[in-house]
Amino acid sequence: MAIWRFPPAPVSARTLERKLSVSDLPYPNHTWLPGLVPTGNVRKDSAMLPSKNNQWDKSAEVVIIGYGLAGAVAAITARDLGASVVILEKQSAGSHCSCSSIAMGVFLSPSDIDRATEYMIAISQVNQPVTPWTDLDSILVWLKYSAQNKDWLVNLGGNVKFFSKGGEFPELSGSDSMELWKYQGSGLRMMKFMYDQVASRKIEVCYETPVQRLLTDESGRVIGVRATDTRGGQPKEVNIRASKAVILCSGGFEENEEMKLQYLRVYPIYFAGGTGNTGDGIKMAQEVGADLWHMNCVSARLCAKFPDFPMAFFIDFSGGGWSQRSMLGKKEKARVGFIFVDKYGRRYMDEDLKPHAAVYELGAFDSHKLEYPRVPSYHIFDRRRMEYGPLGQLTSGPSGPHQLYKWSRDNLAELQKGWIVRGETIAELAGNIDVSPTILENTVQHWNRYCEESNDPDFGRNPLELVPLDRPPFYAIKLFPGGSNTQGGPKRNSKAQVVNPFGDPILGLYEAGECGSVFGMLYPAGGGNLAECIAFGRIAAENAVREMLKV
Template sequence: MHKKTDLVVVGYGAAGIAAAITAARAGAKVALLEKQSADTHFSSSRMSGGLIMGANDVDGATRYLDQCADGMIQTEINRAWAERAVRVREWLESVGIKSVHMAGAWYPKFDGYDSIEVLAPLPKGTEPEDVEIELPKPGELTFKFPLPFGNGALLHDLLLEAVAKEPNIEACFEHEATKLIQDGSRVIGIECKTPDGEVTIDSRYGVVLSCGGYEKNQDMILNYLKAYPIYFYGSEANTGDGIRMAQSAGADLWHMNQMIGRGVGHFKHPDGWETTMGMSLNPPGYVILDKYGERFANEHLQAVSKPNFYYELLKYDADRLEYPRIPSYWIFDKRRLEARPLAHGGIGYYPWSKDNRTEIDLGWIKEADTVEEVARLAGVDDPEAAAQSINAYNEYCQSKEDPFGRPEDSLVPIDQPPYYCVKIYPGGATTNGGPRRDAHARILNAHREPIPGLFGAGELGGAIGLLYPSPGSNLGEAIAFGEMAAETAIRDGSQ
């Protein structure tokens, strides 16, 4: 089958939707392709927390993003993002989504920190003034998931409603993009596989790739990331398709070793399937130990969902010739178990039990009357050292002074049996690497020249470097570069 359109957008998440709506409102006909079916459409956006990074000052946000990127992203690209970030609330309202300021940036020590404002979408009929928000402490994310009023599933549904109102957008499910079509170096269309056979789509303005990262491609994980194993929750559809297509068209790649990382739980069910979950250490009364039963970092960073804790898990021991923190071991007591679920799920995730008992029965949470025994059951190499580490931690709780720098209010003793242990692995939501792009969302070749007719947005080569700037950075970046990609495609294609 052969079709024609003005712009092809590959990937039906926030980035693709922003690109499609922007192009459609400029008068372009858009084919919005998604390889999943409508019934199993679990984009990264839908499975996210639903928060969106915005900003209140372009210069301040640019400085802050520069420091987070640590040289991996050029200043002109960070500025292009910041210029969109100050208007993201306006863009959301333009597609019928109201939002509320929910949190700030992760790193208060960086200049421009206070220029970042994290937004949460509101259900229809809810006004911002109807919602009471107590902003978290600087650099923390202290509210609980799922949010009481907004999350990724809500954002996804609201964005799909916005797409449905645009007559110029044709949403094409079960269209797996396989190859870019080029005339010389210019991208002029795409080939797809569908249940009805192969489809070729010619595109007047080219192709926007917004089809996610490679977090479900084990070969890419092994070859590009810094350790192994690393496990991801999120969309099963993100298998690096866009990266391979862009490479075939001559694209350069950047920061392929970067990801939105944190400690995660990875579990195997007796029926043979596996699942990865983000784990909720809070409320306090927790430590994380290495294979040898030793503490190694400030666990509070993981407890408040700060992505930089992930780097602590990647240490390689050159003497032992191993990664002693893969896995690590989260130890806690009865109080934490009974407080609330250990994992937050949502649309597309395993439905974790409210009292954690199902997961104890499955063997995912080990339980014992002593710390030494629970460490042994979990697989710690030196259970006695684990017990000594917990005793030392409890003494720090008494003195309110922790050698790893945990804040006082996080120092709650682990002293009420039974005791519990869960293995923690490096992992997270998404990868960041992919085809290199410029400040206009154009994908570049190995000579840093734009490939005509090829554009990128979202986590596929996302503009996020060493540190994840704030909660909602992925979605904020996706919307910003989705808009940008569509505008550039139409402008360049009209010349």
């Protein structure tokens, strides 16, 4: 691994020659430029400074990588504490679309920290009684700041309203401490508000400026970044000084196929939170020595992914805002029925699923058939659901308020595209999705009988959800593992400092948001990630501003 570090003072070519003879270097025929010291195993593809630009092109006390909610909160906080700030965002201003802007706009603000602590510890230790997913100090500081989230937004002038109460896992002690608040107008409106807050503080935002490398001094302290400014059509390499700290707010790796394959528990897996999160910040942090955590953890369920659209879709399975109802915890008799079946046409779960954890149920690998039998799965429904409004979720994702795709009200456009598959009978539908007609017919017959008896002996589904599939035609949507976002990334401590594998902080480097999320395998409740962005954006900025540059 090569880590490019600036020396603490200008170094002449003659001095460099005395420090490093050609025979000492891994590539003896390579020409090493003055002012740049290679350490570790040097790669041929490592970034290098052109000698004529052997200086900083821009400087700020705090440099923030990524302009989603975490980046905006960190920038606002650092600026309000008196620091100069620059935000670097690889997307263009016109097409900028973050996971936060596609979200529903729900965020957590726990009402009882003691009870919330019980709940978060329980979540962190589920199936891990000895080694918790997240250390207690990080849990406590997240809870302390998250409890202030609602007031922080309101004090800025944000328009928020109480949404619901209760965590995703009510069976765990302390779940009732999770209060969910909603920014009025969804995540899109929330991010517009945050962008206005950033602009009012005259914080510089450099769009179309992807960061390529973190830059360090000889001690290993992060002192800036190397980026490519693509504005104006002609890419230009720039070096930006961070006299106090760099804060990584670059998101996860939802759009990096190699990282998803290597790190996540099931593949393929697709996400509905934007196309900009490709793991850049994770790789940059690794290069300067960061440890990783939570890399196989996600906030996900079952989503639709169609070959002619780049993002996954959240599906409104039972209509009328299924996802929103699941977070509200309201239970009433469902108007329509649906089931999930695996690629062989068999049910395998309670379809009243956990919106941010159901994905783990798709990772059962058959070592004899060498396949994931639940990938893909199918959403099976009848004419009731087809006629009960759009199947694409309207509260978040690409068919939500961002309107990256406008789902038809009657679902006929999607039927014509082949996104929805139809059959006049269950047997015909089975043939159209390449599932055994006998097995799927048997599955639906059993389901309809359970509905008649108001009892699901196979998976214990709530009787209020037991509505038969008996009104032809019948329909199916292919489903994959997927959802909101990955959780893994560089490991951080309770000060939001990125740490190395020995737990030591990498000086000058902080992070916030889903780039190394505080959450492990289980996600506490709807709005957890936005809550983390607001909380750790402030934690990172406050500690970054306190950094004293070591020369």
